[in-house]
Amino acid sequence: MMEEDRVVRLIQRRFAAAAPMLRLGIGDDAAVIRPRGAAELWTITTDLLIEEVDFRRAWSTPEQLGHRALAVNLSDIAAMGCRPRFYTVGLALPRDCKRGWILQFYRGMTALGRRHGAELIGGDLSRSPRGIYLSVTVLGCSVGRKLLLRSAGRPGDLLYVTGTLGQAAAGLALLERGRRRGAAARRAVEAHLRPEPRCETGLWLCRRGRASAAIDLSDGLSSDLPRLCRASGVGAEIEEAALPLFRASARWRMDPLELGLHGGDDYELLFAVPPGAAGRLERDYPADLPPVTRIGRLTARRQILLTGAATSPLEPRGYDHFAPRR
Amino acid sequence: MMEEDRVVRLIQRRFAAAAPMLRLGIGDDAAVIRPRGAAELWTITTDLLIEEVDFRRAWSTPEQLGHRALAVNLSDIAAMGCRPRFYTVGLALPRDCKRGWILQFYRGMTALGRRHGAELIGGDLSRSPRGIYLSVTVLGCSVGRKLLLRSAGRPGDLLYVTGTLGQAAAGLALLERGRRRGAAARRAVEAHLRPEPRCETGLWLCRRGRASAAIDLSDGLSSDLPRLCRASGVGAEIEEAALPLFRASARWRMDPLELGLHGGDDYELLFAVPPGAAGRLERDYPADLPPVTRIGRLTARRQILLTGAATSPLEPRGYDHFAPRR
Numbered sequence: 001m002m003e004e005d006r007v008v009r010l011i012q013r014r015f016a017a018a019a020p021m022l023r024l025g026i027g028d029d030a031a032v033i034r035p036r037g038a039a040e041l042w043t044i045t046t047d048l049l050i051e052e053v054d055f056r057r058a059w060s061t062p063e064q065l066g067h068r069a070l071a072v073n074l075s076d077i078a079a080m081g082c083r084p085r086f087y088t089v090g091l092a093l094p095r096d097c098k099r100g101w102i103l104q105f106y107r108g109m110t111a112l113g114r115r116h117g118a119e120l121i122g123g124d125l126s127r128s129p130r131g132i133y134l135s136v137t138v139l140g141c142s143v144g145r146k147l148l149l150r151s152a153g154r155p156g157d158l159l160y161v162t163g164t165l166g167q168a169a170a171g172l173a174l175l176e177r178g179r180r181r182g183a184a185a186r187r188a189v190e191a192h193l194r195p196e197p198r199c200e201t202g203l204w205l206c207r208r209g210r211a212s213a214a215i216d217l218s219d220g221l222s223s224d225l226p227r228l229c230r231a232s233g234v235g236a237e238i239e240e241a242a243l244p245l246f247r248a249s250a251r252w253r254m255d256p257l258e259l260g261l262h263g264g265d266d267y268e269l270l271f272a273v274p275p276g277a278a279g280r281l282e283r284d285y286p287a288d289l290p291p292v293t294r295i296g297r298l299t300a301r302r303q304i305l306l307t308g309a310a311t312s313p314l315e316p317r318g319y320d321h322f323a324p325r326r
Numbered sequence: 327m328m329e330e331d332r333v334v335r336l337i338q339r340r341f342a343a344a345a346p347m348l349r350l351g352i353g354d355d356a357a358v359i360r361p362r363g364a365a366e367l368w369t370i371t372t373d374l375l376i377e378e379v380d381f382r383r384a385w386s387t388p389e390q391l392g393h394r395a396l397a398v399n400l401s402d403i404a405a406m407g408c409r410p411r412f413y414t415v416g417l418a419l420p421r422d423c424k425r426g427w428i429l430q431f432y433r434g435m436t437a438l439g440r441r442h443g444a445e446l447i448g449g450d451l452s453r454s455p456r457g458i459y460l461s462v463t464v465l466g467c468s469v470g471r472k473l474l475l476r477s478a479g480r481p482g483d484l485l486y487v488t489g490t491l492g493q494a495a496a497g498l499a500l501l502e503r504g505r506r507r508g509a510a511a512r513r514a515v516e517a518h519l520r521p522e523p524r525c526e527t528g529l530w531l532c533r534r535g536r537a538s539a540a541i542d543l544s545d546g547l548s549s550d551l552p553r554l555c556r557a558s559g560v561g562a563e564i565e566e567a568a569l570p571l572f573r574a575s576a577r578w579r580m581d582p583l584e585l586g587l588h589g590g591d592d593y594e595l596l597f598a599v600p601p602g603a604a605g606r607l608e609r610d611y612p613a614d615l616p617p618v619t620r621i622g623r624l625t626a627r628r629q630i631l632l633t634g635a636a637t638s639p640l641e642p643r644g645y646d647h648f649a650p651r652r
Binding site: 004007026045047053086089091109120126141321 | 330333334336337340341342343345347348351352356357359361362363364365366368370371372373374376377378379380411412414415416417418425428429432433436440445446447448449450451452453454455456457459461463465467647648
């Protein structure tokens with residue numbers, strides 16, 4: 001288990017408690033509450049974006065940064081199968097981010113928000129002695145009372161992902177090398193700088209697709225899949241040959257499999273579907289949504305395996321904020 | 327108007343929009359939503375606390391910091407006349423804040439939260455390259471459907487504050503001088519490091535006290551009173567002699583009036599009461615809640631005056647994150 005997850009689990013065990021109207025606290029993509037009398041369930045999630053940790057200012061326009069800060073939170077709401085509704089923003093800015101910067105940031109953020117039906121309703125502005133710190137909190141609401149939880153996977157469920165794995169990580173590596181030319185490179189860089197949260201897919205999977213469990217891929221498949229498995233009390237087998245890898249990265253002497261397994265920031269959805277519902281899902285899944293690919297299945301044995309020419313355990317090697325040494 | 331308020335207003339004008347279920351967006355102590363079917367109104371507020379801007383690590387224990395980060399947010403919910411229910415925390419920590427630090431931080435925070443009926447339900451943990459950055463978002467709910475808004479003050483309403491003004495600012499000045507001895511000094515330092523949000527008072531004022539408008543004093547009376555006045559479209563007159571100043575600060579060669587008018591971080595409530603309701607408020611106000619003091623009144627003329635031996639305009643001189651030069 002990653003050190004970050006251990007700390008979160010410790011906080012959960014020591015400090016989380018039941019409360020009226022609380023359906024689900026720490027431990028999923030978002031917390032779930034049911035306001036007294038409310039027709040829907042409400043989900044709430046907070047994510048930080050920090051300069052030099054999560055982004056570099058030289059690589060992003062303020063609009064892109066605004067987009068990305070909201071996108072990573074919308075992705076959590078999408079993984080719950082909910083509709084984003086409202087958000088607040090805590091923005092700590094160094095002295096050289098002035099009015100123009102702030103307005104462009106909010107332009108990028110609110111443009112993404114509106115496309116998904118979410119409105120900016122508040123927040124806090126502060127000076128930062130060094131570096132930009134962003135904190136976004138999104139409130140989403142369920143459609144009906146259904147949700148996609150990390151914990152609802154069962155042995156035998158088939159595993160799917162949306163989109164392409166390792167594309168954003170390739171984009172980051174290209175940015176680090178200062179290279180952005182060519183259509184594939186631009187696509188990879190764009191995937192890193194302006195991720196598209198899978199809101200419509202999350203809603204469809206929850207309402208129509210009969211998905212059981214879901215999580216969004218923020219830290220990479222090898223880190224996020226174990227989180228879904230732990231919450232569901234299951235293991236998993238991933239078929240290496242089935243992974244929808246970003247193969248263009250091989251052109252730049254990167255390993256598409258390595259990036260696809262361990263690269264972060266794709267913000268694709270990983271979800272489980274009971275075997276009896278998989279055929280219908282594959283038949284009915286709308287053609288205008290990002291493609292989904294079956295990549296493996298959940299198992300009763302609590303181990304995460306990668307099957308291919310050989311079979312080996314899949315160790316988490318995604319980004320860990322709290323890893324002892326880096 | 328403070329530069330920070332100008333930027334917030336610009337964001338509000340350009341990027342805020344009406345949305346279903348949104349009752350009140352940017353511009354008050356908290357935003358207000360009414361989830362479909364919900365019995366109550368829900369309020370949401372986000373506040374940042376930043377090392378070297380809002381606190382110094384050498385002065386606070388992790389518990390005190392956890393307490394304070396939540397307290398400043400609960401204070402916003404109190405100023406809306408609501409009950410805090412849930413909160414999420416974004417915590418960016420430098421490498422030297424380890425497990426023990428994190429657990430103590432949450433101990434301080436959750437102890438305060440529980441006293442006021444609010445539970446920790448989620449958040450995000452991240453490494454920070456330098457300095458601690460805290461972002462807390464609190465969800466509160468109304469009692470019935472009544473709220474205290476900044477905008478509901480009317481000319482003639484009487485103005486009151488809770489507690490003592492300038493005590494936290496005196497505490498901060500003492501900390502800067504490295505002095506904490508004596509009961510009064512300890513009280514002042516405590517007011518700065520562990521502010522007590524006026525949750526019970528806010529609820530009482532909203533339910534029983536027939537207060538019209540309210541705001542919490544985070545940046546100082548001279549900065550926060552104009553915010554209430556602008557929102558209500560009124561002016562105000564403050565009686566210098568009536569202010570509940572922290573007179574002990576004179577012992578340390580500070581000016582109690584200066585601190586009481588412009589000192590920040592008191593997190594007391596400033597509220598308005600229609601003249602017809604003031605007598606009953608003063609008679610019925612519970613003795614076990616922090617004392618309230620009448621300090622002036624709202625006026626039709628949109629000017630903020632300080633009346634005493636002479637009458638002069640009261641200029642905002644509280645902390646402004648975005649002041650052009652500091």
